[in-house]
Amino acid sequence: MTLKETGERAKKAKRALAKLTTDEKNSILRGCAKALNENSRDIIKANAIDLENGRSAGLKPSIIDRLILDEGRIAAMADSLEQIATLPDPVGEMLNMRTLPNGLIVGQKRVPMGVIGIIYEARPNVTSDAFGLCIKAGSAVILRGGKDAINSNIAIIKLFRDKIKALGFESDIVQLVEDTSRESSTEMMKMNGYIDVLIPRGGAGLIQSVVKNSTVPVIETGVGNCHIFVDESADIEKAVNITVNAKAQRPGVCNAAETLLVHRNIAEKFLPPVIKALREKNVEIRGDEAVKAIVNDVKDAVEDDWATEYLDYILAVKVVADVDEAIEHIAKYSTGHSECIVSESYSNTQKFLSEVDSAAVYANASTRFTDGNEFGFGAEIGISTQKLHARGPMGLKELTTTKYIIYGSGQVRG
Amino acid sequence: MTLKETGERAKKAKRALAKLTTDEKNSILRGCAKALNENSRDIIKANAIDLENGRSAGLKPSIIDRLILDEGRIAAMADSLEQIATLPDPVGEMLNMRTLPNGLIVGQKRVPMGVIGIIYEARPNVTSDAFGLCIKAGSAVILRGGKDAINSNIAIIKLFRDKIKALGFESDIVQLVEDTSRESSTEMMKMNGYIDVLIPRGGAGLIQSVVKNSTVPVIETGVGNCHIFVDESADIEKAVNITVNAKAQRPGVCNAAETLLVHRNIAEKFLPPVIKALREKNVEIRGDEAVKAIVNDVKDAVEDDWATEYLDYILAVKVVADVDEAIEHIAKYSTGHSECIVSESYSNTQKFLSEVDSAAVYANASTRFTDGNEFGFGAEIGISTQKLHARGPMGLKELTTTKYIIYGSGQVRG
Numbered sequence: 001m002t003l004k005e006t007g008e009r010a011k012k013a014k015r016a017l018a019k020l021t022t023d024e025k026n027s028i029l030r031g032c033a034k035a036l037n038e039n040s041r042d043i044i045k046a047n048a049i050d051l052e053n054g055r056s057a058g059l060k061p062s063i064i065d066r067l068i069l070d071e072g073r074i075a076a077m078a079d080s081l082e083q084i085a086t087l088p089d090p091v092g093e094m095l096n097m098r099t100l101p102n103g104l105i106v107g108q109k110r111v112p113m114g115v116i117g118i119i120y121e122a123r124p125n126v127t128s129d130a131f132g133l134c135i136k137a138g139s140a141v142i143l144r145g146g147k148d149a150i151n152s153n154i155a156i157i158k159l160f161r162d163k164i165k166a167l168g169f170e171s172d173i174v175q176l177v178e179d180t181s182r183e184s185s186t187e188m189m190k191m192n193g194y195i196d197v198l199i200p201r202g203g204a205g206l207i208q209s210v211v212k213n214s215t216v217p218v219i220e221t222g223v224g225n226c227h228i229f230v231d232e233s234a235d236i237e238k239a240v241n242i243t244v245n246a247k248a249q250r251p252g253v254c255n256a257a258e259t260l261l262v263h264r265n266i267a268e269k270f271l272p273p274v275i276k277a278l279r280e281k282n283v284e285i286r287g288d289e290a291v292k293a294i295v296n297d298v299k300d301a302v303e304d305d306w307a308t309e310y311l312d313y314i315l316a317v318k319v320v321a322d323v324d325e326a327i328e329h330i331a332k333y334s335t336g337h338s339e340c341i342v343s344e345s346y347s348n349t350q351k352f353l354s355e356v357d358s359a360a361v362y363a364n365a366s367t368r369f370t371d372g373n374e375f376g377f378g379a380e381i382g383i384s385t386q387k388l389h390a391r392g393p394m395g396l397k398e399l400t401t402t403k404y405i406i407y408g409s410g411q412v413r414g
Numbered sequence: 415m416t417l418k419e420t421g422e423r424a425k426k427a428k429r430a431l432a433k434l435t436t437d438e439k440n441s442i443l444r445g446c447a448k449a450l451n452e453n454s455r456d457i458i459k460a461n462a463i464d465l466e467n468g469r470s471a472g473l474k475p476s477i478i479d480r481l482i483l484d485e486g487r488i489a490a491m492a493d494s495l496e497q498i499a500t501l502p503d504p505v506g507e508m509l510n511m512r513t514l515p516n517g518l519i520v521g522q523k524r525v526p527m528g529v530i531g532i533i534y535e536a537r538p539n540v541t542s543d544a545f546g547l548c549i550k551a552g553s554a555v556i557l558r559g560g561k562d563a564i565n566s567n568i569a570i571i572k573l574f575r576d577k578i579k580a581l582g583f584e585s586d587i588v589q590l591v592e593d594t595s596r597e598s599s600t601e602m603m604k605m606n607g608y609i610d611v612l613i614p615r616g617g618a619g620l621i622q623s624v625v626k627n628s629t630v631p632v633i634e635t636g637v638g639n640c641h642i643f644v645d646e647s648a649d650i651e652k653a654v655n656i657t658v659n660a661k662a663q664r665p666g667v668c669n670a671a672e673t674l675l676v677h678r679n680i681a682e683k684f685l686p687p688v689i690k691a692l693r694e695k696n697v698e699i700r701g702d703e704a705v706k707a708i709v710n711d712v713k714d715a716v717e718d719d720w721a722t723e724y725l726d727y728i729l730a731v732k733v734v735a736d737v738d739e740a741i742e743h744i745a746k747y748s749t750g751h752s753e754c755i756v757s758e759s760y761s762n763t764q765k766f767l768s769e770v771d772s773a774a775v776y777a778n779a780s781t782r783f784t785d786g787n788e789f790g791f792g793a794e795i796g797i798s799t800q801k802l803h804a805r806g807p808m809g810l811k812e813l814t815t816t817k818y819i820i821y822g823s824g825q826v827r828g
Contacts, residue, residue, distance in 0.1 A: 215626050
């Protein structure tokens with residue numbers, strides 16, 4: 001099937017989907033969850049082909065690990081669909097309804113986006129999660145996963161489509177682009193009129209490619225060069241805990257900290273214990289001259305370090321003169337994801353929260369909380385680092401749009 | 415100055431602007447309004463050069479008309495800035511603030527976009543209006559107007575920048591791109607990292623060029639192939655008034671109607687009076703066979719007519735079998751701007767409002783109301799026909815974004 005045909009089918013299916021009640025959408029999600037659990041062996045068989053191909057192709061062990069599907073992971077995918085079924089439906093909410101002086105009753109109704117495109121890499125669980133979130137939000141979804149997971153993805157989507165059809169609904173509400181060539185990805189980015197929004201999920205390279213090449217509106221997700229600033233008045237114990245948690249609790253994710261900024265008046269008291277605690281978690285420290293003057297065996301931080309999202313057990317550390325220098329540094333190097341000030345100063349905290357221009361700005365808490373589940377959304381499609389439409393963790397609501405509904409009684413404009 | 419330098423200056427200025435209070439921003443707007451009134455002769459002098467150039471270049475009278483600035487139009491620009499100063503400031507509003515189970519206090523703060531780019535054509539009043547809205551919304555603005563108005567624009571922006579400086583603020587909060595080559599426009603569309611959102615204002619060609627070429631997030635505005643559907647149960651008098659108003663009150667704007675769909679059971683009763691009334695307003699009728707069978711002297715409507723935004727005294731008219739065929743026709747041809755059903759049927763009205771996927775969907779009122787001022791926003795930067803970020807008329811709120819603010823007390827993630 002050509003991508004245009006896929007687009008035509010999605011465009012037709014979105015209208016059928018938009019008419020379903022919440023109960024009907026939930027029955028699809030629960031049906032697909034059941035189908036996953038009952039057919040896990042078929043998926044594992046398809047996944048085995050991907051794993052074999054991946055090993056022959058010499059994929060890195062970390063990528064192979066993301067690719068593996070076993071009973072446990074498939075059950076987790078099913079649980080996730082069940083969980084999405086329990087969430088409130090955002091569609092249909094009426095916002096700001098009011099009567100204008102001329103008697104027109106105007107409100108904004110929350111409605112589905114229409115067709116959502118997801119371009120992603122090797123995690124086959126994204127196939128199931130993204131499907132669940134888009135369907136619950138009332139939009140048809142076109143999934144374009146990476147070639148490494150193609151057999152797993154085909155098996156999962158076949159299962160879903162068969163189940164949806166068996167339940168009596170339009171199976172084209174979910175489609176997989178089976179052509180995993182670069183061309184199919186580029187073509188998908190130009191499908192204006194078919195796809196209403198494109199969400200890339202994956203590494204910085206994939207995201208930048210979509211941002212650069214897509215003429216379809218994009219929600220940019222994910223890259224996080226996150227900062228912790230420890231102010232002179234910080235509670236040392238809180239500051240150590242927050243820094244260690246933000247860096248080392250799970251370093252491979254976008255909300256992990258990459259740079260620690262320390263006020264010069266607390267550097268001598270704070271740096272030795274925090275670096276000791278970080279090193280116990282195997283974190284490598286790269287510091288500026290001031291850091292190296294206080295702690296031994298610190299590697300040089302070079303200009304590149306301030307701009308790097310390590311996603312690894314490495315932390316860049318810099319001593320700054322005050323909260324203003326910290327804010328300047330963040331303005332210069334941050335990707336606008338998550339930043340934190342650790343401080344007992346009312347004024348410096350308010351200043352930092354007000355002036356730092358990132359999706360999530362914290363006082364005295366780990367940046368690791370920037371997450372849809374932690375924020376209480378129940379599910380997450382990604383974390384937006386752009387300013388349009390959605391900023392920060394995106395749940396079901398962020399997968400919808402609104403339209404104005406106007407009830408009149410014959411009004412014309414004068 | 416290169417565009418990159420312009421971008422660097424805007425990036426610096428946006429931070430100064432974001433710190434201003436509402437009172438300070440209003441003092442800038444009122445100061446600039448005063449400057450317009452006091453220096454109207456300088457602007458008129460600059461405008462005269464544009465008019466002379468335009469006439470020599472053989473610009474159409476309608477474009478020359480848009481270009482003209484006189485005392486009255488300049489006073490209207492000043493009034494508009496005064497009016498923006500009276501509007502509530504959207505920045506700083508705290509949304510959905512709540513305490514999570516772990517004690518974190520999380521809310522979304524409405525904050526400025528940062529730097530907004532506006533690419534527009536020959537209307538010099540856009541220079542002043544867009545400046546006013548962006549500044550009030552707390553964002554620095556880079557304006558790139560058409561070459562036909564360049565002398566007028568340079569005069570207006572010089573006036574504003576001088577006034578802003580005289581008031582003690584950073585004048586780079588507003589900058590004009592004086593290079594009006596196609597290259598400067600294309601370069602502006604690639605200024606990721608400098609410009610946070612780009613809003614094109616003008617004809618369909620300009621808008622499509624920005625949508626196709628911009629890597630900066632875009633808000634698509636304006637193109638409106640709007641429909642009126644007159645259902646079998648419609649009140650004939652209301653239906654005539656609404657149709658005539660939607661088509662002929664001001665045909666050159668995006669919320670004017672372009673196609674009339676008529677239920678076959680009311681066609682014989684409704685078409686003669688509505689076409690008579692439209693013809694009295696000099697509207698040319700292009701109809702399908704069924705229309706031509708009822709009314710004399712109707713031109714043939716061809717396939718292209720259903721897809722055309724005439725912006726003129728022309729209306730395409732089609733007879734349909736029922737509300738479902740009307741909804742199908744709209745789904746196929748509409749640009750998703752504004753559509754209206756005229757009906758006394760509860761079920762058909764609810765169906766139309768629910769199933770038509772456009773920015774504004776009306777029951778029994780003219781589509782001409784799709785407008786920021788009519789909806790009570792006090793001002794409008796344009797009408798979004800895309801689904802991301804803003805849909806429908808965009809006021810000050812739509813020129814802002816949000817960021818998550820999190821107050822903690824040492825929380826780390828488990």
